[in-house]
Amino acid sequence: MSSLPLDINYKYCKACGICYDLCPKKAVSGDDQGKIVLRNPQLCVKCGICESHCPDYVIFLRR
Amino acid sequence: MRPELQKLFRMEKLPHIWCPGCGHGIITRAIGEAIAESDINLDKTVIVSGIGCSSRAPGYMNFDTLHTLHGRALAFATGVKLANPELNVFVITGDGDATAIGGNHFIHAARRNIDLNVILFNNNIYGMTGGQYSPLTPTGKMASTSPYGNPENNFDIPALAIAAGASYVARGTAFHDKLLIECIKEGIKNKGFSLIEAMSMCPTSYGRRNKMGNAADMLNDLKRIAVNINVAKKLPPEKLEGKFLIGKLHHKPYPEFTQEYDKLILKLQKGAE
Ligand SMILES: Cc1ncc(C[n+]2csc(CCOP(=O)(O)OP(=O)(O)O)c2C)c(N)n1
Numbered sequence: 001m002s003s004l005p006l007d008i009n010y011k012y013c014k015a016c017g018i019c020y021d022l023c024p025k026k027a028v029s030g031d032d033q034g035k036i037v038l039r040n041p042q043l044c045v046k047c048g049i050c051e052s053h054c055p056d057y058v059i060f061l062r063r
Numbered sequence: 064m065r066p067e068l069q070k071l072f073r074m075e076k077l078p079h080i081w082c083p084g085c086g087h088g089i090i091t092r093a094i095g096e097a098i099a100e101s102d103i104n105l106d107k108t109v110i111v112s113g114i115g116c117s118s119r120a121p122g123y124m125n126f127d128t129l130h131t132l133h134g135r136a137l138a139f140a141t142g143v144k145l146a147n148p149e150l151n152v153f154v155i156t157g158d159g160d161a162t163a164i165g166g167n168h169f170i171h172a173a174r175r176n177i178d179l180n181v182i183l184f185n186n187n188i189y190g191m192t193g194g195q196y197s198p199l200t201p202t203g204k205m206a207s208t209s210p211y212g213n214p215e216n217n218f219d220i221p222a223l224a225i226a227a228g229a230s231y232v233a234r235g236t237a238f239h240d241k242l243l244i245e246c247i248k249e250g251i252k253n254k255g256f257s258l259i260e261a262m263s264m265c266p267t268s269y270g271r272r273n274k275m276g277n278a279a280d281m282l283n284d285l286k287r288i289a290v291n292i293n294v295a296k297k298l299p300p301e302k303l304e305g306k307f308l309i310g311k312l313h314h315k316p317y318p319e320f321t322q323e324y325d326k327l328i329l330k331l332q333k334g335a336e
Pocket residue numbers: 114115116117118133156157158159160161164184186188189190191192197
């Protein structure tokens with residue numbers, strides 16, 4: 001678990017789509033409700049764009 | 064949210080009430096980052112706001128906070144700072160709060176150069192009350208009170224703040240969060256009236272009515288339209304049409320109000336001896 005690049009507080013996600021629209025590597029995407037899912041963790045380059053642009057503080061990037 | 068930042072928030076109040084994709088959450092976080100990276104005493108820091116969606120931000124922040132009256136954040140903050148000048152006083156306000164009902168407080172707080180760090184969340188609309196146009200709604204844009212497009216001109220907030228006497232003026236956006244954090248940190252260091260216009264977005268009451276797409280599209284619009292002032296200096300005027308500048312726009316320190324006021328008190332006390 002702790003080897004994943006992102007820690008996600010799924011229950012706070014409001015499905016706005018910002019994180020997966022802005023992710024340059026498409027490591028995150030939306031599930032059937034539009035909420036965040038870390039579908040391709042191996043693609044994540046830890047840029048932090050999703051973390052700092054999520055209006056709901058759902059994402060914590062392990063640095 | 065990273066653990067060091069969590070200390071600056073009232074985590075038990077989350078999730079916040081803002082709509083999905085509201086830019087205010089991004090800016091509130093940037094304020095937290097700027098405070099975390101600044102060397103200020105958190106126990107001597109007060110955050111004051113007026114009324115609006117933006118003005119709800121201090122409710123999520125773990126400081127002494129004051130949620131006051133619509134348009135009156137700067138009036139309350141002036142009182143707090145004058146009563147105890149050693150406090151670090153932040154003001155969180157919206158475009159409606161600061162420039163419509165609170166417009167007079169805005170110019171006079173700037174004119175006094177009182178040491179306040181003002182972060183103006185500009186989403187170009189009265190978000191909370193359902194999308195009435197504000198003095199910062201651009202000409203031609205749709206609002207519930209301008210269903211044929213806004214016929215009025217909008218303020219240029221940095222220009223207004225500079226003309227009124229603000230000693231530090233900058234602009235950032237919800238997209239350019241790192242620059243915004245740097246601007247807020249510089250504003251904290253400035254001993255005087257610091258105004259940081261933070262371009263936000265309101266997908267619910269503004270974006271939808273103006274067919275601006277989803278929240279990410281609105282963030283990408285901010286990315287596209289903003290030009291860093293250092294880049295803009297090298298560009299011909301025609302390249303800047305329809306754009307706005309971001310970064311440090313003005314910094315000219317001069318005597319600060321509460322310090323001058325204390326000097327006056329001292330002088331009069333000496334005279335009375
Ligand atoms: C004296 C008074 N007049 C009007 C209102 C209604 N009102 C509440 S918030 C608001 C506008 C807020 O707009 P803004 O400051 O831009 O904040 P936003 O919701 O867009 O973040 C208005 C007109 C009020 N609460 N009090």
